[in-house]
Amino acid sequence: MKNLSFNRHRKLRSSTNMRALVRETQLATDDLIYPIFVVEGTNIKKEVSSMPGVFQLSLDHLTEEMQELVGLGIRSVLLFGIPKEKDEVGTQAYCDTGIVQEALRQIKRDVPDLITVADTCLCEYTSHGHCGVIHDGDVHNDQSLELHVQTAISQAKAGADIIAPSNMMDGFVTAIRYGLDDAGFDHVPIMSYSVKYASSHYGPFREAAEGAPQFGDRKTYQMDPANRLEAFREAQSDIEEGADFLIVKPALSYMDIIREVKDRFNAPLVAYNVSGEYAMVKAAAQNGWIDEENIVLEQLTSMKRAGADLIITYFAKDVAKWLKK
Template sequence: MDNLQFRRNRRLRNSATLRSMVRETVLRKEDLIYPVFVVEGEDVKNEVSSMPGVFQLSLDRLATEIDEVVSLGIPAIILFGIPTEKDAVGTGAYHDHGIVQQAIRFVKEHHPELVIIADTCLCEYTDHGHCGVVEGEKVLNEPSLDLLTRTAVSQAEAGADIIAPSNMMDGFVAAIRQGLDAAGFIDIPIMSYAVKYASAYYGPFRDAADSAPQFGDRKTYQMDPANRIEAMREAESDVMEGADFLIVKPALSYLDIVRDVKNSFSLPVVAYNVSGEYAMVKAAALNGWVDEKTIVLETLTSMKRAGADLIMTYHAKDAARWLGEK
């Protein structure tokens, strides 16, 4: 052992203070975006059975939720709407008095400082559950762009700070950017779901948003989970079309894609820690199999380490509390 040569990497781990001084990745409350589900009706607070701690809320129950989000220091929410009535073209998505438009105005009246991101899609509003106009069993691209643009403009008119189109139609960023600019919303950024996979991890979300497709699947417009190079093509298209943020969804099984996108483009990258990822941790924690606080903070930190600037997560409120304890 006298001539043994090796590095003493443990020297920088000798105390909690020293470890914090050399920590490379820091998770902050300001990195978090909290998803909120708003439904029509009164006095509604329905817990999503597959997502413990996540609720569908009517407008009259929304204030308490938003007050809590603001008090925890979370800077932004993303709004999803669940309408009472649906039709073939998702009219509720772009109606002036649609549920999301009402929710945007309500939140802005109570907390104007909170950044509101509007999810811009049709699947929650169509009776067939697809993210666009359907002919037979085919989702049409260009007719869908027209309705998505109308939706984005109506959300901006209601007061949304950021438009987040999630439909994965070809050209959706270009169409929405053109529509927003023509309507005078040149300063409203687009947070594009640039890389969105056709993932099994979305199952609980479809319970929360009542958005499961009534036939087929979404594999003709969402990405094949096996593909990596295609993700770069999708992200590049959105950058060229005018996106201001790039979302990778899901996050946990796609951290390599988060890193690829971060390395390839200069825009802020958003990781969406999706419903299935949340539900698995919650189920394990409720059964006592994992320490929820430790595993959630480790998971979210891994997303930042992979390159995410922001994280959409249903854990946001709990994470903010735990980060506050530190």
């Protein structure tokens, strides 16, 4: 054995502290953005059946929820709204007294330092469940842009720190950027859902947000999961149009895309750990098949390793608790 020559890599794995000393990728509470579903009405805290631990909340429960997040060290939330009334053009999305607008004002009054990210889309507000205005059975791109701009301005007026358009219309970033600037909100950044695939991992979200399409699907505006190069064209367009953050959605099935987008573009990159990814882990954990804590920490760390700077995740509260151990 004395004549053998090889590298002894195990020397740097010899103890917990040694492994921590040389760890290349760190997951921190500051990396997390927690999605919140706000609903009109009072005394509503309704658990989403396919997403254990995730609730639809009315505004009278919202401040308590925000205080819990602040206590855990979570600094950012992503707001989705569920209105009482829907129509063909999603009027409640850009109404100044809409549910998200009211939630934004309440958060800024009660926990002003919390970063509020407003999802800017119409699907939760339209009677047909699509992300824009329907013409001849399909979403009309340019007419839909006008309504998304109105939504973004209304959210910025209500106190949104970041506008996050998720509709995947062509030109949505430049339209919103010009709209915000003209309305005096040139300081408000855009977190663009630049690379959003037409994924099968969104099912539980559609229950939570009550925004499933009433006909057809969203494949004419969300990306084909088989495509890689298209992701870079989408991201490039959004950077040129003024996006400040780029989102890749979903995360787990698209680690290759996260890595390549990070390598190609010098902008903060956000991975969306979506509802289906959350639900699968929760279901397996409830059946005793996996160790939930270690699985989740491994998955989110791998998103950071792939290149994500931030992670939108329904696990945010759990992760914040686990990281404090």
